[in-house]
Ligand code: ATP
């Protein structure tokens with residue numbers, strides 16, 4: 001599908017709700033650029049940049065990175081996108097961040113993956129990540145072809161330091177208190193679209209159909 005005007009979307013959902021997997025499918029199917037705040041932070045941590053080292057302790061404790069740091073990081077990346085259409089994953093995570101984003105861009109749609117917390121806890125603790133790309137696998141329902149190795153590059157997979165049971169509990173708490181209010185913020189703007197389920201493969205066709213409808217109406221308005 002070829003887009004005729006810039007399309008800007010946010011994908012939300014609790015940690016481990018499948019944002020990374022669904023984002024990869026959206027960007028592949030619809031040709032949007034993917035900006036993942038978590039991937040950007042992990043790239044900084046891996047490269048041992050000053051910012052990365054500072055953020056690592058926050059993240060490993062299951063806490064959010066301070067709003068001002070996050071806003072600077074993401075908004076400068078978005079400016080670098082120029083006239084591209086994009087999908088933001090992991091940002092905004094607080095109402096402060098949502099307002100900062102809103103000052104710069106208006107969103108066409110906000111997709112929320114609504115997955116129950118007990119499903120998420122099981123998933124996160126059996127998850128393996130390819131850090132350079134952000135690709136994720138799950139030993140239970142989405143294993144890599146070779147255990148411990150990325151399907152595409154053959155490089156090693158790691159278990160994220162923040163995917164331990166205690167940290168997962170703290171991340172879910174942070175989600176409830178700080179991120180759930182963002183859903184209300186977007187609901188009141190009339191752009192929130194909710195997709196509920198326990199399996200990414202069952203949620204995906206609904207997201208895909210929704211975006212096909214949404215993007216063809218964008219094209220019609222332009223025509
Ligand atoms: P998943 O990777 O399954 O979506 P997640 O949503 O918890 O899980 P990431 O989005 O990868 O994880 O983020 C990892 C950590 O990075 C968060 O727990 C938080 O500490 C920090 N972080 C990421 N995005 C933000 C943000 N917008 N504001 C503040 N902290 C953030």
Ligand code: MG
Pocket residue numbers: 019020036038039089090
């Ligand atoms: Mg993620």
